[in-house]
Amino acid sequence: MSKVIISSLYSSDVFTMACRQFDQAADAINLPESLRDRTKYPRRCVAFSLPIQRDDGSVTVFEGYRVQHNLSTGPSKGGIRFHQDVTLGEVAALSMWMSWKCSLMGIPYGGAKGGVIVNPDQLTAKELERLARRYMQELIPFIGPDVDVPAPDMGTNEQMMGWMMDTYSNHVGHIEPAIVTGKPIALGGSAGRREATGAGVAYLVKLYLEDLKIPLGETTVAIQGFGNVGSEAALALVAYGAKVIAISDWTGGIYNAKGIDIGKALQYIASEKVLTDFDGGDQITNDELLALECTVLIPAALPRVIKKDNADKVRCRILAEGANGPTTNLAERMLIKRGDVLIIPDVLCNAGGVTVSYFEWLQNRQNYYWDREEVMAKLFKILLRAKNAVEAQKAKFGFSRRLAAQTLGIQRVADAKASRGLFP
Numbered sequence: 001m002s003k004v005i006i007s008s009l010y011s012s013d014v015f016t017m018a019c020r021q022f023d024q025a026a027d028a029i030n031l032p033e034s035l036r037d038r039t040k041y042p043r044r045c046v047a048f049s050l051p052i053q054r055d056d057g058s059v060t061v062f063e064g065y066r067v068q069h070n071l072s073t074g075p076s077k078g079g080i081r082f083h084q085d086v087t088l089g090e091v092a093a094l095s096m097w098m099s100w101k102c103s104l105m106g107i108p109y110g111g112a113k114g115g116v117i118v119n120p121d122q123l124t125a126k127e128l129e130r131l132a133r134r135y136m137q138e139l140i141p142f143i144g145p146d147v148d149v150p151a152p153d154m155g156t157n158e159q160m161m162g163w164m165m166d167t168y169s170n171h172v173g174h175i176e177p178a179i180v181t182g183k184p185i186a187l188g189g190s191a192g193r194r195e196a197t198g199a200g201v202a203y204l205v206k207l208y209l210e211d212l213k214i215p216l217g218e219t220t221v222a223i224q225g226f227g228n229v230g231s232e233a234a235l236a237l238v239a240y241g242a243k244v245i246a247i248s249d250w251t252g253g254i255y256n257a258k259g260i261d262i263g264k265a266l267q268y269i270a271s272e273k274v275l276t277d278f279d280g281g282d283q284i285t286n287d288e289l290l291a292l293e294c295t296v297l298i299p300a301a302l303p304r305v306i307k308k309d310n311a312d313k314v315r316c317r318i319l320a321e322g323a324n325g326p327t328t329n330l331a332e333r334m335l336i337k338r339g340d341v342l343i344i345p346d347v348l349c350n351a352g353g354v355t356v357s358y359f360e361w362l363q364n365r366q367n368y369y370w371d372r373e374e375v376m377a378k379l380f381k382i383l384l385r386a387k388n389a390v391e392a393q394k395a396k397f398g399f400s401r402r403l404a405a406q407t408l409g410i411q412r413v414a415d416a417k418a419s420r421g422l423f424p
């Protein structure tokens with residue numbers, strides 16, 4: 001990718017953070033110099049203007065991106081984020097983490113990510129449909145079921161994937177379900193995809209609680225972000241016997257030491273859209289939530305929320321990264337120095353989503369569908385295998401859990417690039 005674009009990406013804190021993690025991992029595995037930049041930097045970045053008509057007849061031009069980080073190990077794969085704070089640097093960082101995540105899981109995909117600078121809560125359903133379709137329209141020359149396969153991320157959902165699939169299918173003249181994953185089941189979505197990321201987070205939390213010999217019945221959980229990942233993790237952890245004592249969204253949080261009724265909170269969100277005034281407990285801020293005493297803290301919203309200023313205030317035993325990049329590099333060093341917090345790094349912790357996306361793509365391509373039981377059994381097998389590999393790498397080299405996970409992911413991508421050789 002162009003050096004001018006790469007240097008501009010470095011103005012993003014999140015991109016710089018992902019690059020520093022890469023450099024540390026590359027040093028740790030003695031990655032040859034000739035492979036470093038080639039493995040580290042995105043292969044392609046596309047930026048679009050996205051004009052859409054508003055319901056009042058006016059036109060707004062939104063800005064969107066797609067970054068394809070690595071296509072050496074398969075089609076690139078990753079979600080599309082609709083959020084007002086999206087930047088090209090953030091999307092590039094998220095695409096790098098997708099590469100290491102897919103590689104760590106042993107899934108034959110490279111990494112990608114997309115984003116649009118928009119607050120989806122400020123658009124009507126019709127306006128969102130126009131924006132999702134326009135985004136796909138602009139993306140068509142750069143994607144395909146064997147090239148790059150998008151999915152939902154923050155601010156996007158199954159319905160938007162359905163609109164995007166429809167736009168692509170209309171363009172090629174036949175139904176092409178494998179162009180996106182995380183679709184509605186009626187359009188070829190996979191059983192279990194909606195809950196896959198949160199269920200994967202909960203499953204890994206359960207495994208690590210077992211390692212620490214902490215009973216689920218004595219486990220309290222605080223979750224920042226009550227969207228797809230946060231709410232599904234909450235439901236799965238409650239089903240395992242844990243107590244969710246705090247949840248939040250962008251408007252603030254709710255705390256209840258006796259345990260929050262997650263079903264009631266979901267019903268409230270379905271009608272009111274946000275948690276404001278939900279009467280399931282006392283109101284708290286997002287900062288207060290991150291500092292609550294609890295067994296498990298799950299950031300499931302934005303990057304870089306646990307940072308230098310609040311790392312010392314974190315009072316959990318397990319920090320399970322449902323979000324991508326929620327802990328800054330410095331905050332992680334502070335937590336590791338303290339030694340009392342076990343961090344399940346994002347590329348492992350939230351990998352359930354892309355794993356079931358892979359299953360969805362496989363089912364679309366073979367046109368034969370599995371039931372939820374089969375999907376979940378296959379998912380948990382892959383997550384357990386990845387967790388064991390991370391723990392073995394950690395023990396063998398004395399790495400942090402993130403370094404162990406990232407070195408495994410990065411090594412496989414670099415090996416693939418080395419094996420493919422250089423173009424003459």
Ligand SMILES: NC(=O)C1=CN([C@@H]2O[C@H](COP(=O)(O)OP(=O)(O)OC[C@H]3O[C@@H](n4cnc5c(N)ncnc54)[C@H](O)[C@@H]3O)[C@@H](O)[C@H]2O)C=CC1
Binds near residue numbers: 156197227230301302
């Ligand atoms: N959806 C998926 O399958 C996957 C998502 N992730 C990551 O999980 C995180 C959440 O994604 P989703 O649940 O899909 O998004 P979502 O859009 O369904 O939910 C996001 C939640 O975060 C809240 N939020 C937004 N800004 C916030 C702020 N400033 N403070 C506190 N809360 C805030 C929203 O109100 C909402 O409750 C993101 O980091 C995403 O990259 C990771 C792997 C897969």
Ligand SMILES: O=C(O)CCC(=O)C(=O)O
Binds near residue numbers: 350351355
């Ligand atoms: O399901 C997918 O393809 C991607 C999910 C995603 O965006 C992520 O893991 O961060």
